[in-house]
Amino acid sequence: MTSIISDKRLNVIPLSEPAIIGNEWKYIKECLDTGWVSSVGSYVNRFEKMVAEYVGCKYGIAVVNGTSALHLSLLVCDVKSGDEVIVPALTFVATANVVKYCGADPVFIDCDQETLCLDVKKLKRFLEMECIRKNDGYTYNKASDRRVKAVMAVHNFGHPVEMDNLIEICQQYNIDIIEDATESLGSEHKGQKTGSFGKLACLSFNGNKIITSGGGGMVVTNDGRLAEKVRHLSTQAKNDSIEYDHNEIGYNYRLTNIQAAMGVAQMEGLDTFVEIKRKNAFRYKKLFSNMNGIELLWEKPWVKSNFWFYTVTVSTVHKKALIDYLHSENIQVRPLWKPIHTLRMYKDCQAFRVESALNIYDTALNLPCSIGIKKEEIDFTVEKIKSFFSSRG
Ligand SMILES: Cc1ncc(COP(=O)(O)O)c(C=O)c1O
Structure with missing residues (x-):
């Protein structure tokens, strides 16, 4: 039998390889030619603006990967030791790991058999049967007496979670929604782009995603205060542009201009x-x-x-x-x-x-x-x- 597969791919049909068919070479060359290769540069700003606008959010903060975007989102929602976060049982491990990075614990909820996303009805049942709303207005897990602070809404394989029902339940129980939209850039729920529903949402530009910057991620949000906080934490929590004055423990999570240049070229496609x-x-x-x-x-x-x-x-x-x-x-x-x-x-x-x-x-x-x-x-x-x-x- 003759193979239909090109030599370039060594006769393999790959699962998911990037499409580098636009202005990637041109934009990256510009970074190299001008010396703007690190975490400051016009492509970083352009990439942030382009993605945020596309998703329908006011702010975008580019970071090194989707995992760091998720981590920072939990931190700015004040998720910490002694808290619990709802995580779908079916997701990539990073969604749960970031909960642990914050010292909190995940509670796993089933997925819907058809969408593969969080089963919102089961989440409701969990909250009704296993949790209690206390006088402080927050929801606590009866078994652990810990506060259920956030839900990770993962749009698995690009299919959106049932967001309207999830939002209603989370409002009722006073729980924050963080969208893990790492796989769903471009997907829509009732005409609205995923990434624009949660308090914050996280994107990934890993090599196998629909667009890639080699590696990269972004937090998008409509909340200016949270956006500023995410940006601050992603740059080692530096308080002053000249002095090395840091007011809390931060992270070196910023995306480079070279990666952002690739991201901009990919966004065009x-x-x-x-x-x-x-x-x-x-x-x-x-x-x-x-x-x-x-x-x-x-x-x-x-x-x-x-x-x-x-x-x-x-x-x-x-x-x-x-x-x-x-x-x-x-x-x-x-x-x-x-x-x-x-x-x-x-x-x-x-x-x-x-x-x-x-x-x-x-x-x-x-x-x-x-x-x-x-x-x-x-x-x-x-x-x-x-x-x-x-x-x-
Ligand atoms: C559902 C999900 N969450 C989080 C991540 C983490 O993104 P990254 O690999 O960019 O850190 C990925 C992708 O790899 C993912 O598929």
Whole structure:
């Protein structure tokens, strides 16, 4: 059989590789030519403005990665030792780790079987059954007597969380919402961009994200006071532009101008990237439409997903074998994250009735989704999945 895959990729269909097809070289060269390579420079300002405007927020603060964006967001919400933060059981580990960086503890809530995002109904049940609102107006976990301070709303694989219901519940229980929008730049919930709902929201520009700056992240918010605080903490909490006067423990979390230059070039392509991701999702959908044994998870009618990653489910007995088979055919796929409450570091934390996340972990995998993936590569991937199932009767 002749391979349809280019030599450049060493005959592999990658899971997700960046599309560097715009002004990246030009803008980065400009940084090198002018010497503006570090964490101050016009590209940093431009990148912050561009992303904040795109998302629909007043402020953007560029940082080294999505994890540092999440960490700073929790810090400015005053999350600290003795607090609890709601984290979906199904997410990348960074969402939970940052809670621990602050000395607080995550409480894990299940995901919705269809959107893979936080199950808002289950969160409501948890708050009604396991928590109490005290006279100070805050919500406390009855078992630990600790305050439930924030919810991490993770828009998994680009699909938005049910934000209207989440906002209503969080207002009722006086809990802050921090959006982990690291995977959902460009996605919309009822016409509004993800990243514009929470008290703060966090983005990632890691190499596999819909746009990349090599590595990078951003906090976006409409709250000027919080924005200033995030900026302050991200620059070692320096109080004075000349004197080395620091008023608290800060972090060196600022993005460099070189990375921001790449980010600006990528932002110029974002709308096209979202369009391509969606078009490719529809291609997968059409090809899978007559196939038994596999289901492509799809967006809900109230959202427009950026389809950052494509997720399919198969029966538990087939998942690992299918992954191994596709790898043997040089098609990169990956299992989903192990539900976080099952990881060694988190197994003593509270997890409220987590069922769907375990089931999804047992049955789901992500398919190749690069912006540059060719039609033939999508077809080839689906063809190989078909032959896997036909060989099994
Ligand atoms: C859901 C989620 N949260 C947080 C992060 C952390 O972002 P970064 O890798 O930029 O630190 C990522 C991505 O890697 C992610 O997918």
